[in-house]
């Protein structure tokens with residue numbers, strides 16, 4: 001953060017006084033700082049993350065083996081909402097395809 005009085009950069013957010021000019025930070029100033037950080041975080045999560053792209057191999061594996069899809073959803077898509085969505089769709093489609101296939105092979109009604 002920066003001192004609002006002299007623009008000196010202050011490393012510790014726990015400092016109550018500017019080491020350069022002695023400006024005292026009050027509680028309202030801290031709240032302003034933290035609310036600005038919150039806005040930054042929201043902006044970050046709503047912006048497109050270039051890393052947020054699913055691995056095509058894992059999507060294919062999720063479709064063939066829904067269990068791999070579940071693993072991908074839980075362990076390979078942390079903080080990647082788009083990636084997670086793709087894995088979930090691939091896993092669901094794979095599960096339905098497997099269910100349909102098993103139903104045709106072991107037709108419980110036949």
Ligand SMILES: [Zn+2]
Nearest residue numbers: 003006018021
């Ligand atoms: Zn200062």
